[in-house]
Amino acid sequence: MTYFYTVFSEIYNSKYEKLNQFTQHKNSTSYTHSFYVAMQAYKYARRKNINCNLRSLIRGSLLHDYYIFNSDNSKNKGHLRNHPKKALISAKKDYELNSLEEEMILHHMWPYTFFKFPKHKETWILIKYDKIVSLKEALRPKLAEHVTKAISECIKYIATSPNLTLSTL
Ligand SMILES: [Fe+2]
Numbered sequence: 001m002t003y004f005y006t007v008f009s010e011i012y013n014s015k016y017e018k019l020n021q022f023t024q025h026k027n028s029t030s031y032t033h034s035f036y037v038a039m040q041a042y043k044y045a046r047r048k049n050i051n052c053n054l055r056s057l058i059r060g061s062l063l064h065d066y067y068i069f070n071s072d073n074s075k076n077k078g079h080l081r082n083h084p085k086k087a088l089i090s091a092k093k094d095y096e097l098n099s100l101e102e103e104m105i106l107h108h109m110w111p112y113t114f115f116k117f118p119k120h121k122e123t124w125i126l127i128k129y130d131k132i133v134s135l136k137e138a139l140r141p142k143l144a145e146h147v148t149k150a151i152s153e154c155i156k157y158i159a160t161s162p163n164l165t166l167s168t169l
């Protein structure tokens with residue numbers, strides 16, 4: 001998981017951590033959800049030896065729901081279709097994204113965003129794991145605890161690695 005932790009260190013800061021204030025799928029937060037989606041997508045690509053841009057796979061997945069989210073706005077009309085655009089706008093304000101990462105964020109809700117057909121395999125991997133993880137989170141209330149532990153391990157690794165920075169921005 002060393003590579004995953006390294007890429008997480010590029011994204012993580014105290015603002016990113018604020019995603020932990022927003023509930024998703026009843027039992028999780030945008031923070032634990034995004035971390036778990038990114039981790040599962042990364043593990044899948046490694047396991048299957050998929051020739052893809054692993055760095056962007058992790059970054060796009062970590063940022064796919066990067067916006068102010070709570071259960072109230074999930075009930076808003078058009079939320080499923082509209083939130084990828086909001087996530088992209090906020091992510092672009094705080095991070096330099098390449099076109100692949102932009103596509104991943106903008107198209108991750110396909111087929112709800114039917115006319116934004118994804119072109120890259122990284123986006124398809126994200127779409128797959130976003131749906132699998134969302135279902136798991138709704139069905140397994142304890143999953144978030146497990147993910148929180150995995151995040152702590154990751155942060156501990158970053159904090160103790162001489163060549164990585166733990167941004168507290
Ligand atoms: Fe989403």
Ligand SMILES: [Fe+2]
Pocket residue numbers: 033037064065130
């Ligand atoms: Fe998501």
